[in-house]
Amino acid sequence: MKKYQILHKVLSLRRILMLSAVIVLFTLLGALPIRGFATNGGAVTTADKTYAFDYKTHMPWVGASNSLFKASFNIPSPGTSTIDGDRYQGTLAFTKLPNSDYRLLNVLPYLDSPTFTITNSGGAIAASGSYTWDEALQAWVLPNPLIDNTSTSIDTSQALNGIAGIKIYMTGASTGFMPLSTLKNDSTLLGTRPVFLLGDIAGLTPNLVQNVPFNLYQERAYNGDPNKWHAFNFNVPALVQYEYDGQVRGSNPEDQLGLVPGGAAHFESEVNLSSPQKITVDMVWQISKDKGLSFDDIPESLTNSEGDKVIKKTLDFISDISDEGSLYRLKITPIDSKNKEPIYTEPAVLTFKTESLSFNIHYVLNGGSNHPANPLTYTYGRGISNFEGPQREGYIFTGWTDKDGNSIANIPTDAQGDKTLYANWQASSYKINYVLNGGENSDKNPNTYIYGQGIARFEKATRQGYTFIGWTDQKGEKIEAISVEEQGDKTLYAHWEKVAVVSNENEDTKAGKEFEKNKASDSIKKSQNSATSVSSESRKELDSLPQTGEKERFSLYILGVIILVALSAPQVKKYLTKL
Structure with a gap:
């Protein structure tokens, strides 16, 4: 008895566990959002992603205050006189600053637009102006001729200390030349500029000072005149490149269900952008007509966020029956980011009321009767794959056509409106x-x-x-x-x-009698060979043709054969008995 009680308890426990599992399963199914159309062909299916934005900016002076780095120049004066001009041994002190929002990638300081001032004994200005860049010399040169404040024309084609005209240029192990189009991030600019090479900025330790040495040479226009002081100034702009993270989010649009063709459809997604500085994204709605296997942009819906942090992106249109079952999602593409992949919201579906998708089918049978399997209605999106042929006595069905005679074998899935089918016949x-x-x-x-x-x-x-x-x-x-x-x-x-043959008695009497004799003999032979049957063709002739005298004689022959057979029957029986 105990054995059965234990078994009963085990079975009861199993039932409880199974019931609990079912309850948990249904609870999970009820709690989880179910979207039957969330298919994006392998793309990101949630509009929430962090991007690394790669940003380039042009600073007019590297010594300006900023949160990325500090830079200063030390150029002792006066310079040392050499055969290449007055040499100034300068140093660029560069320090990368710690910054949790921005990651500094590169800084390219370059020498640009130096100016000159020539004074009399350090007092009144004798001449002033700007150097101009000479690409062939890769240096800045004074205007030639130089017109000073006394309207004196001075030839600057030859330097008084130096070898190739009055100029200023830079040398050193940490200097070089780079295209001006790169430095100013402008593809239309030509020529080069001398740059300070700071090395791997991204790998520099924050708050560690980097001293970059360089040589600056200046050739003088006045030599031996202690009253002419030649001074210069220069700017050091820089191309600064850094990156930062920005988060892009977009809410999922709601399904549009139970619409009527011609009604207003509305989809909406809220896009949120957050980053240390303003970022922009392109936003465009997409549509899928193949249940999410592929999506196409809706070009007229393309807009840019224009720096706004919160944007409500909507899609409004007058629905058409061809929109039945279509999926709509928002595609969001960041601008100036290192990772260019767009993100997508979950797609939302548009559907119409069932009754608004049903249409009538009329049949003009032209004397025939329709096949019972032919439907009287069809539904948009499903269509009719084929029609059965009707029937008409004495005629062959040759196919269904429309009123213009065009053949109709089916109704495609994208068809709409009532249809009339005409039966076509060919007499059998x-x-x-x-x-x-x-x-x-x-x-x-x-x-x-x-x-x-x-x-x-x-x-x-x-x-x-x-x-x-x-x-x-x-x-x-x-x-x-x-x-x-x-x-x-x-x-x-x-x-x-x-046809009866008419002959002359005197000439044909003998031949006629011989013919009748032979004919009678042939008839007797035929009767003996077949006492109980006649050929089908003779029987037809007997049934359908009028009686003649010849036919009567033939009947007498048959009767005689029958009598002979009857008389001989007892003798045949006796013979068979003896055997």
């Missing part, structure tokens, strides 16, 4: 077979006839020595025509009457 054609019984048919007798037309009359057949007496069917019924209501193949049998 039947064969006519002729059994001529030794005769020859008339060329005018047709081999076929068409239902609804029939045959008005048949021509006579011909046979040598016989007179044609008519056509019959296989039952012996006389046939003179085929009516318009008749159907099926026909077989016509030709019937004949032998």
